[in-house]
Amino acid sequence: MSIISKDLDIIGKRKIWFLISAVIIIVGLVSMFTQGMNLGIDFTGGTIIEFAFEEEVSTDDIRVVMEEFDLAGDSIIQSSGDTGILIRTVDLEQEEISQIQNEVYNRYESAEMLRSEMVGPTIGDELTRNALLALAVAIVAIVAYISIRFQFKFAIAAIIALVHDILILLGIISLLGREINSPFIAALLTVMGYSINDTIVIFDRVRENLKYKRKQSFAELNNRAVVDTLPRSINTSATTLACIAAVFVFGGATIQTIMLALLIGILAGTYSSVFIASPALVELDAWQKRRKEMSEASV
Numbered sequence: 001m002s003i004i005s006k007d008l009d010i011i012g013k014r015k016i017w018f019l020i021s022a023v024i025i026i027v028g029l030v031s032m033f034t035q036g037m038n039l040g041i042d043f044t045g046g047t048i049i050e051f052a053f054e055e056e057v058s059t060d061d062i063r064v065v066m067e068e069f070d071l072a073g074d075s076i077i078q079s080s081g082d083t084g085i086l087i088r089t090v091d092l093e094q095e096e097i098s099q100i101q102n103e104v105y106n107r108y109e110s111a112e113m114l115r116s117e118m119v120g121p122t123i124g125d126e127l128t129r130n131a132l133l134a135l136a137v138a139i140v141a142i143v144a145y146i147s148i149r150f151q152f153k154f155a156i157a158a159i160i161a162l163v164h165d166i167l168i169l170l171g172i173i174s175l176l177g178r179e180i181n182s183p184f185i186a187a188l189l190t191v192m193g194y195s196i197n198d199t200i201v202i203f204d205r206v207r208e209n210l211k212y213k214r215k216q217s218f219a220e221l222n223n224r225a226v227v228d229t230l231p232r233s234i235n236t237s238a239t240t241l242a243c244i245a246a247v248f249v250f251g252g253a254t255i256q257t258i259m260l261a262l263l264i265g266i267l268a269g270t271y272s273s274v275f276i277a278s279p280a281l282v283e284l285d286a287w288q289k290r291r292k293e294m295s296e297a298s299v
Contacts, residue, residue, distance in 0.1 A: 008230075011223040014279030021164055021276060028171010037174050040076070040181035041088050043128055045119050049087040049097065050080055054110035057085060065103050069096070076181065084114070091118070131185045135166075138189060142196055150203055153288065157281035158199050161272040165195050168268040169261060178257045187258045191265030198236070198273035202229050206278070218285045222278045230274060237270040 010017075041047075051062075059077045062085050066072040075089040092100075097116050104111045139159060146155035169191060173180065205225035209216070216224070241263060248259035 008227050009223060010226050010275065011219050011279055011282055014275075014282065017275035017279060021168070021272075025164070025167045025171060028167060028174060031171055031174040035174065035177070037170070038177050038179045040179040040184075041090065041119055042181040046088060046090050047092040047097065047116065047118055049089070049100065049116045050084060050114040051087075051104055052081075052084045052112045052114050053108055054083065055108065056083070057108060057111075059085060061107075062087065062104070065100065065107065068103065069100060071100075074179075088119075131182075134185065134189060135192075138192055142192075146200070146203070149200075150207060153284045154203050154206075154281060157277050157284055158196060158203070160280045161199055161269075161277035162192055162195060164272045164276050165191060165265060165268040169265045172264050173257075173261065176260075178260060181257075183255075183258045184261055187261040187265065190262065191269055194240075194266055195269030195272060198233055198269060199277045201232065202226055202273060202278055203281075205229055206281070219282045222282050226274055226278050233270055233274055237266060240266055 051057075059079060062077050063072050063075070066075050066077065066087070066089070071089050075087055078086045078088075080086040087100075101113050101116075104113075139162065142162070143155045143159060146158050166188065169188065173184075202225050205228055206222055209221040209225055210218075244259055244262050244266070248256060248263060251259060
């Protein structure tokens with residue numbers, strides 16, 4: 001038995017939901033334009049150092065070494081092979097690389113530096129272009145799919161919700177100063193897919209309501225669809241967020257930013273599917289009707 005009242009008026013209060021989102025987005029945009037985004041070395045370039053060890057050395061052990069040089073927060077430290085550690089950090093001078101090397105050698109007698117090399121900004125530019133291209137292709141595919149399955153106005157409403165999610169995610173990440181790298185882009189695309197899936201479930205219910213309940217207004221049909229699918233949206237998001245939160249807490253520093261992005265993105269996506277997508281669809285439908293009436297009046 002659902003504890004959500006069928007009389008819940010979500011569409012009727014859409015201006016409140018729009019205002020809440022607008023405030024969060026504006027704060028995020030101010031942060032992005034003032035303090036900017038913390039782009040990682042995948043985009044800006046940097047230094048890669050790789051060590052091999054005979055004994056067991058964890059990424060946390062190497063992170064302690066990097067903390068001595070105030071580089072732990074600017075470094076991505078990963079396992080490489082069976083006994084290797086790969087460090088990706090900001091641009092370093094040769095002297096700084098030598099100091100890190102000596103510190104690792106002092107701590108671990110079997111340590112051997114396999115390589116140290118610079119990652120130029122050209123590679124970062126290419127990754128940026130590829131990331132933007134991936135986002136553009138995803139949005140075009142979404143518009144095409146929803147336009148074919150539903151109507152074009154449904155696609156526009158879905159894109160509004162997606163842009164909402166992207167802006168909120170980027171804004172909060174900017175506010176927190178978290179690093180953006182290639183895995184973050186993968187998390188962003190995952191959030192887009194999750195959000196659009198939830199939105200389509202609601203739109204599918206709207207389409208069913210349009211077929212069988214024609215006496216109600218378009219706004220009333222949308223509200224009924226949102227209320228009917230709300231328990232499903234809450235249950236699905238809650239179970240997903242519980243898993244992500246567990247990984248965020250216990251998964252280690254290397255993947256915390258990715259998990260945080262998924263947490264923020266799925267929360268924003270669930271909110272937008274319920275409180276932004278359908279209300280935006282209702283506003284688009286009202287705008288279309290006003291245009292039609294004005295066109296007929298001018299004839």
